[in-house]
Amino acid sequence: MPPPVKDRFCSFCGTAYAEPLAYPRTCPNATCKVTVWANPIPVSVVLVPVRSEQGTGLLVVRRGIEPRKGMLALVGGFLEEHETWQVGGAREVAEEVGVTVDATKLTPLWFTSTEPRPNRVLLFSVAPTLERASLAAFTPSTESQERGVIHGPQGLEDVFAFPLHIQAARKWFESQGLTGPHRFTPV
Ligand SMILES: [Zn+2]
Known part of the structure; x- marks a missing residue:
């Protein structure tokens, strides 16, 4: 059977x-003549700073599904029809890693199209900093194998699933004056 075509x-x-x-x-039906488009789809990705005695890093999830299963990613996903990017981003953080962020307090960091196919627009934002001790317990799921915090911008290529997430994380680390090799801590 040939692959299905949308x-x-x-x-x-x-x-x-x-x-x-x-x-x-x-x-082609003369009484219909409706046109459909394939527009790029927005993806809301939230950088959640987490502070502990080890300093402040970014909340990440170890992917349980393809693509790049087993690699780390910032937390985010597709918006639902009724959602703003803020509400959808906060929902994804709650669903994927069980962390509550205030949708009204997300601040835009960077937006960019995917490459080479610009079929997604990534909307990166930053949540207010959370204390490590305030995070509710994490339960692994099919989608999310592990929850953790990544400290440090260097060498993220070795552990991150997506190059644009690396760029976004580095923008944040740079804005905070945080340097050095990456370290991953499960939380
Ligand atoms: Zn038709």
Whole structure:
């Protein structure tokens, strides 16, 4: 069986689109003629600083699912239809690592498109700093194998899943004057 292809048929009237398939696609049915687009999708990613006797680092999750299963990532995900980037980002932090952040207190850090395909727009923001001792207990899940804090900007390529998360983390470390090799602490 050939791999499934998205949007082969008009979702309004069921008419097949003409080959070759490209976006935007306009329905050939003269009484329908609806056009669909494949717009880039926003992803809200929240940097959560966590302070302990070891200093302040960033909350990360060890991915339990592909892509880059087993590597570390900042916490975030796709927005739902009714969500602002703030509300969606805070929800992802709660779902993935069981940490409560105040959606009204997220501040924008950086936004960027993915490469080479710019089919996602990553919206990086920073949450207010949390105390390590205030974090609720973490329960691993299929999606999130481990919760931790990463200290230090150097060598993140060895442990982080996504280059743009490394860039965002480094922007934050630089803004805090934090240098040195990375260290991971489970929390
Ligand atoms: Zn149609």
